[in-house]
Amino acid sequence: MLAPSSRPLSPHLTIWRWGPHMLVSILHRITGAGLAIVGGAVLLWWLWAAADGRESYEYFVGWATHWTGIVVGVGLTWAFLQHLASGIRHLVMDVGAGFELNTNKRWSTIVAIVPVLLTALFWAYILFGDQL
Amino acid sequence: MSIETPLSRVRGLGPAGHGGQDWWAVRLNSVALLLLSVWLVASLLRLPAVDYATVTEWLRDPLAAVPMLLFVVTTFWHIQHGLREVIDDYAHEESQRVLWITLLAFFVYGGGALAAFCVLKVALAGAPV
Numbered sequence: 001m002l003a004p005s006s007r008p009l010s011p012h013l014t015i016w017r018w019g020p021h022m023l024v025s026i027l028h029r030i031t032g033a034g035l036a037i038v039g040g041a042v043l044l045w046w047l048w049a050a051a052d053g054r055e056s057y058e059y060f061v062g063w064a065t066h067w068t069g070i071v072v073g074v075g076l077t078w079a080f081l082q083h084l085a086s087g088i089r090h091l092v093m094d095v096g097a098g099f100e101l102n103t104n105k106r107w108s109t110i111v112a113i114v115p116v117l118l119t120a121l122f123w124a125y126i127l128f129g130d131q132l
Numbered sequence: 133m134s135i136e137t138p139l140s141r142v143r144g145l146g147p148a149g150h151g152g153q154d155w156w157a158v159r160l161n162s163v164a165l166l167l168l169s170v171w172l173v174a175s176l177l178r179l180p181a182v183d184y185a186t187v188t189e190w191l192r193d194p195l196a197a198v199p200m201l202l203f204v205v206t207t208f209w210h211i212q213h214g215l216r217e218v219i220d221d222y223a224h225e226e227s228q229r230v231l232w233i234t235l236l237a238f239f240v241y242g243g244g245a246l247a248a249f250c251v252l253k254v255a256l257a258g259a260p261v
Contacts, residue, residue: 032218036215040208
């Protein structure tokens with residue numbers, strides 16, 4: 001048995017220089033965990049409210065249209081789109097494509113930015129769509 | 133000298149103890165969830181409203197209820213595998229790992245069953261009198 005060493009086992013977050021590929025990689029995990037717990041709970045609440053009856057459903061809608069519900073909704077929308085975009089990036093990389101340094105950096109940057117823009121667009125449509 | 137092949141020496145050594153089939157299943161599930169998510173968002177955006185009457189009437193249509201059931205099952209399966217990967221990566225103590233895997237199983241099977249039952253209840257309830 002080797003004595004425990006204080007040296008890192010492998011290059012870790014603290015000693016790497018941050019780049020867009022690292023950002024989208026860890027965002028994939030953070031948004032995934034957030035969607036699983038918060039998104040899973042909201043999905044359950046919505047379906048349970050629909051099954052329970054009009055009163056429960058209206059209580060759900062009351063929270064969903066309250067400003068706290070909208071903040072959670074915007075967060076879930078971004079998390080969903082970010083996880084979707086970085087998930088597609090992973091599927092592309094699973095077939096062995098997109099590993100060249102510049103290609104990887106370019107697509108990682110796109111994957112980090114596009115979900116933010118789409119979230120803004122989606123909520124602008126939801127909140128102000130009827131005024132257009 | 134051993135007659136063991138290199139493959140048999142590494143097989144089962146990952147943190148989860150197994151791997152290849154799971155890896156494929158997760159990819160298949162991800163692609164299915166991608167399509168079902170796009171279907172759900174598009175369907176909800178196309179509804180004139182998302183109030184009780186509109187949503188329950190929509191869910192009574194088999195062409196909405198069945199994809200919704202598939203969405204629920206695919207989603208909770210995805211949660212199971214995604215969070216399991218996080219647990220395998222960060223919970224190093226075996227006792228902690230067992231605790232988190234148990235909690236995850238309760239959440240996924242309980243939540244998935246409840247969600248699926250709710251969809252069926254709405255879908256099979258018939259039009260309100």
